[in-house]
Amino acid sequence: MxxxxxxxxxxxxxxxxxxxxxxxxxxxxxxxxxxxxxxxxxxxxxxxxxxxxxxxxxxxxxxxxxxxxxxxxxxxxxxxxxxxxxxxxxxxxxxxxxxxxxxxxxxxxxxxxxxxSFSFETAMLNAGLSVRHIEESKNVPMYKTSIDCLANRTFSSPLVVSMRPLTPQDAIRAVEVTSRFAKAHGSPIHIGNPEQLGITDLSCPDYGDAVTIREGEVPVFWACGVTTQTAIARAxxxxxxxxxxxxxxxxxxxxxxxxx
Missing domain, CATH: 3.40.1640.10 (PSTPO5379-like)
Known part of the structure; x- marks a missing residue:
């Protein structure tokens, strides 16, 4: 490859x-x-x-x-x-x-x-954090949420997020690592229960590939630029x-x- x-x-x-x-x-x-x-x-x-x-x-x-x-x-x-x-x-x-x-x-x-968010993954790896979709040679899983972006007269969209599973301790470290990269979506928007974002099934992403979530891990969600594609679909x-x-x-x- x-x-x-x-x-x-x-x-x-x-x-x-x-x-x-x-x-x-x-x-x-x-x-x-x-x-x-x-x-x-x-x-x-x-x-x-x-x-x-x-x-x-x-x-x-x-x-x-x-x-x-x-x-x-x-x-x-x-x-x-x-x-x-x-x-x-x-x-x-x-x-x-x-x-x-x-x-x-x-x-x-x-x-x-x-x-x-791919731009902060090298920093995550250098910090010893797992990036599961890279480990599994997959595309990152992405999901539409129930959170609405701020609209204007032409464009509106639900927020789309990407997800990376981590242990709770590593999730805290990921917040520290990724918060420095505001121009790459920065820190996570949510850690834990996906239903609070309106996501009902992590095994069926709207875009990308499902990844393995191991015992003791929690899903960690970052804002995603694919939000722009849902805005185009609406506009x-x-x-x-x-x-x-x-x-x-x-x-x-x-x-x-x-x-x-």
Whole structure:
């Protein structure tokens, strides 16, 4: 299995069609990002939604209109080709998944790169904490919750969360480790009983893969950038592109650049 260790290698493999898999554990130590691409006439409304909901939607970069290069976090990259997998939406409906969006690109599009919890997983591993989906070579499990984000006139969404099981003691340590990474969703939003978030079955995530929860462990939940995809489904824009859940963009920034 291809396992690139630096961002330029990762993006090259995506660009030539040789890498199509979830990105947990790839290019460890480098910032990963969610992708949302919208027409310019919706860009301000989406920006406002993100600013009102910084926990699930921390903005790392925004491209110029019609320009696929994220100049702030990955100079020379091309968001049309440099992710492993994309989702294409029309009027809020997922119509296609693809590994290249060049044919869909338009001169009126704006791309948003949004922080991802994969960016604090190296710090968790370095602290001796378990990251179960990496251990099991899976995508992280993600769930829609009963918590509503702050809406504006165009975008609204339930909060989506990612989950990592930990012992209670390790959960406390995970709060300490991840709280430094506000631009990667920061500290957990909930520890323990998933029903308090409106989640009834951890074995059936809405996105990603179920992982093993061992005896003595509790589920730990972080805000997740896939929240933006549920916002798109509700808003039903004429056209939108996102990353496929778990198939992130890997930037040139080191994780430490997001740590406070």
């Amino acid at each position: 291809l396992n690139p260790t630096i961002p330029t290698e990762f993006r090259h493999l995506c660009r030539v069609g040789q890498l199509d898999r979830p990105t947990p554990g790839l290019a460890p130590g480098y910032v990963q990002a969610n992708l949302v691409v919208l027409p310019y006439d919706l860009a301000f409304e989406f920006l406002l939604f993100c600013l009102r909901n910084p926990k699930p939607c921390p903005i790392l970069d925004v491209t110029d209109v019609g320009d696929p290069e994220p100049k702030l976090i990955a100079l020379g990259a091309d968001i049309r080709t440099d992710l492993p997998r994309y989702c294409i939406f029309r009027h809020g409906q997922l119509i296609e998944e693809t590994t290249d969006i060049c044919e869909f690109w338009r001169d009126d599009l704006v791309a948003f790169l949004i922080g991802c 039903k824009p004429e056209f939108a592109i996102t990353h496929a859940p778990g198939h992130m963009f890997i930037s040139d920034w080191r994780d430490e650049m997001l740590a406070s």
